[in-house]
Amino acid sequence: MSPDFAALRAIGWPHEGAPPAGSWATTIAGHPDARPARVVEQHRSGYIVSEGRGDGFRIESLPEWQRPVTGPEARPAVGDWLLINGNAGGKPSAVALLPRHSAIKRAVAGERYAQQVIAANIDTVFIVCGLDGDFNPRRIERYLLLVHGGARPVIVLTKADTEGGRDGPTATAARALATELAARDLPVFAINARRPESAAVLAPWLAAGRTAVLVGSSGAGKSTLTNTLVGHERMQTGTVRQKDARGRHTTTHRALIALPSGACLIDTPGMRELKPTGEEDLAETHFADLDALARRCRFRDCRHRQDPGCALRAAATAGTVDAARLAHYLKLHGEIAGAADRRLHRAGDKPGDKPRGKPPPRRPHTGGRRR
Incomplete structure (x- = not known):
């Protein structure tokens, strides 16, 4: 079955049709009976992939992707492009992983060295931080350190409508950070993540065929922003504790979501360690x-x-x-x-x-x- 490149484009396929000469074209040519699909969810038990807008389907992964045969950085992650065989009704299976053009990753916790890919084939990393007790310039710097290899960081300060976002020490510190980062050509936006007109400032990074990932601590407003950009309640949201502004993990797994603009957004759970x-x-x-x-x-x-x-x-x-x-x-x-x-x-x-x-x-x- 020939790939539907128009449908693939709606979930971030970076080419108008088949890829030009290069590593992708070589890999695809080596598997003439396979077709591309994108990883839209990653679970302990396997992967959900999609070939366009709509529901994805589960695939059988390659044996070499199983633990502990392969390190986590070599296994597919949300945003990766795979070549698959079969169809949605006939237990499709993975054939190959197409080379990544970018990824955001961290070292896993523990003494043994290993890497964890947070999201793959991304164009923009939205670093989300709330203008409440969540605001932490040092954590933002740590996230910026992990963004390299072709992805562009954009800092999104949510809860601009709150008291902390409008006035007080947090607002003063946020303005100072924005001035410092803007001088280094790093975009910084303070928004109300619940209001579409406020989130509209992110539109230049959400054009058709582009992929962005949201990273930040629990309670920063990532899922709220996702729902606003999607246009309906797609992700579960929760409240934060008043004493320390920490939220619960309402997002339990990474997921790639197609936006009305034609872009794709990857929402991620809050990360406690950024090594x-x-x-x-x-x-x-x-x-x-x-x-x-x-x-x-x-x-x-x-x-x-x-x-x-x-x-x-x-x-x-x-x-x-x-x-x-x-x-x-x-x-x-x-x-x-x-x-x-x-x-x-x-x-x-x-x-x-x-x-x-x-x-x-x-x-x-x-x-x-x-x-």
């Missing part, structure tokens, strides 16, 4: 200014603690760098380096290999500590 994978590069994030400043330290092996001539500490003392932001930069720097070491150990790479998460090389010098 780097070791593949991140602080020089390519909104911390690029601090990373460049670190290259001006007097000593190449500066630890940015009590070292003389530390450009970062000098800037913090002078007030040109926010002390809390610097502390978070150094914390993330250490986490990335640690994760990169664990990744190398798992992969069995040579000790001299340097992953992206390692500290970038300083200016060359001729022996000893540079003065």
Whole structure:
């Protein structure tokens, strides 16, 4: 059966028809009897895929995707494109996973190194944070660290209609964050997620054929925003606790939803841990200014603690760098380096290999500590 590319386009197929020459075309040519389908739900027991708008259907996965044969990062995730055989009435099965053009992922909890793909083949990552007790600039920075490889981050501050969103310390901190991130070409929007006219500012990132993912803590308003963008009550929503503004996991699994605009939206459960994978590069994030400043330290092996001539500490003392932001930069720097070491150990790479998460090389010098 020939693929219906118009139907696939409605769930994010990135081409007007068959893909041009490249890795996708090569994989598809190797399976002439298979056709594309997209993973719209991921469960412990398997996958739900779709070939267009409407209900998806369950497929049988490949044996090599079963635990613990394959690591979680190599198994399909919501947003992935598969090649499948059979039809919805005849127990269709997966044949191959098409290469990803982007993904947002994190390191899984625990001592053993592994990666978890949150969503695949995405164009935009909406980082959702509420303008209440949920507001946390450091958490937003951590989410930004995980967005790389072709996806564009957009910060969405929900609950702009609440008292905290209009006035007070939270509103002041949010305006300062918005100014800082806007200076680094990162869009920031404060919205009322319940009102379509307020959420309409996100339309430029939700054009036909585009895919966005919502990430953020429980209670931030992701499901409420999803319902507003869909146009009806699609996702269950809940209230947050008054004492700490924390919500319950009303979204229990990741799901891809087709929007009226022709775009696709992936809603995700709140994530309590956001551990780097070791593949991140602080020089390519909104911390690029601090990373460049670190290259001006007097000593190449500066630890940015009590070292003389530390450009970062000098800037913090002078007030040109926010002390809390610097502390978070150094914390993330250490986490990335640690994760990169664990990744190398798992992969069995040579000790001299340097992953992206390692500290970038300083200016060359001729022996000893540079003065």
